[in-house]
Amino acid sequence: MRHHPHVTAPATVEEYLAALPPEARSALEQVRAAVLRGMPGATETIRYGMPAAMVGTRHGLHYAAWKRHAALYPVPVFDGPGEGDLEAEVAPLRSGKDAVHLAYRSPVPGDLVERIASAVAARRSEER
Template identity: 35%
Template sequence: MGTVEDYLSGLPPEQAQALRRVVELSHALAPDAEEGTSYGMPALLVGGRPLVGITAAVRHLSLFPFSSAVVAAVAPDLEGYSLSKGTIRFTVEQPLPDAVVEQVVRLRRAELGV
């Protein structure tokens, strides 16, 4: 198991399932991504640089694209979600749309030049 999978295995099943979906979609678009950490959180890395990170809190789950430009680019598709400069928050009851996760990964890969 890698860092991301270790993290997911310690979460309640419903949170793990919602975050695992984000990780699976990310891996599908970035098969070269490796599990690791970035800024102290579980992350997928490409060439040693952070692609996306994930965390779970009591009331929400988070996707970190490590880019305010990526968050701003997908913001119009996330009405009703909580966003900040570098974070997209969602819940088990309101998961991220697959298309948004895919767009985040594509945009972030482009930023990384991979």
């Protein structure tokens, strides 16, 4: 998506989703549902112009729609105890330091997104 300066930033996740083309909206609705399943009790908000699921007052997981893919940020490297299998699945989807890209041409890996969200939430709660 190209961001146009004269367009007001969305105030809610619903507004963000409503403004997307159908393919992107469908994918992002699945991403959103999976993130919320993985982060029970998370609060939804818009941060940096994109939807985010927050765990407490700390940032949780942001997700956004782009021209050809949905993206999750920030996704840490899962190198903790018992996280190797998760990292093996996430690694091929990584782009840059902390982004995970999900191409629209492939089905949304809801189970994987849910596990990423759950792992991120677990890390956030350890940081208190």
